[in-house]
Amino acid sequence: MKKSSKDAIALLKADHRQVEKWFKEFDKARVASRKKKLATQICGALRVHTTIEEEIFYPAFLAATKDLDLHHEAEVEHDGAKKLIATIESSGPEDEYYGARVTVLSEMIKHHVKEEEQPGGMFAEARKSEMDLAELGAQLAARKAELEAESDDDDMSPPPGGRKERSHVGRLMKGTR
Numbered sequence: 001m002k003k004s005s006k007d008a009i010a011l012l013k014a015d016h017r018q019v020e021k022w023f024k025e026f027d028k029a030r031v032a033s034r035k036k037k038l039a040t041q042i043c044g045a046l047r048v049h050t051t052i053e054e055e056i057f058y059p060a061f062l063a064a065t066k067d068l069d070l071h072h073e074a075e076v077e078h079d080g081a082k083k084l085i086a087t088i089e090s091s092g093p094e095d096e097y098y099g100a101r102v103t104v105l106s107e108m109i110k111h112h113v114k115e116e117e118q119p120g121g122m123f124a125e126a127r128k129s130e131m132d133l134a135e136l137g138a139q140l141a142a143r144k145a146e147l148e149a150e151s152d153d154d155d156m157s158p159p160p161g162g163r164k165e166r167s168h169v170g171r172l173m174k175g176t177r
């Protein structure tokens, strides 16, 4: 069994730190195969992370806080990041723009993570709310494990644009409350 003792915010913050570390390593990497490997890891981790936030954490946040602005802005930022992720996944270090795409993605994510973690941001609001962060942490960990197992199974990139619907369906079906 996966250890799932982290509360929702601790789990999501740990994901943020992991991806930041990989972005730094990408920045220092000089060999194309290493760059490709890191970018693939980053994109995969961000897909899982945005999916569990959209399916589980964001709906619970919206239900508890009714904060439409924070919620909608976060989702729009995810949409922007996912477009760039799809482009990175369908290209490689031989592409002249590859490094620039990963750098811009890291800047988008840095901005988004700040919005989630800063005082008055989503995580701070969630802490003040009635959300059951321990229970949500367990749900996030379980869904994360499931998605990671799926992406190990089929190591194929999903078609660009094919994800949004899926996560909406997942969201409707999960009915987190």
Ligand SMILES: [Fe+2]
Pocket: 012, 016, 049, 053, 113, 116
């Ligand atoms: Fe996040």
Ligand SMILES: [Fe+2]
Pocket: 050, 053, 074, 078, 112, 116
């Ligand atoms: Fe997010």
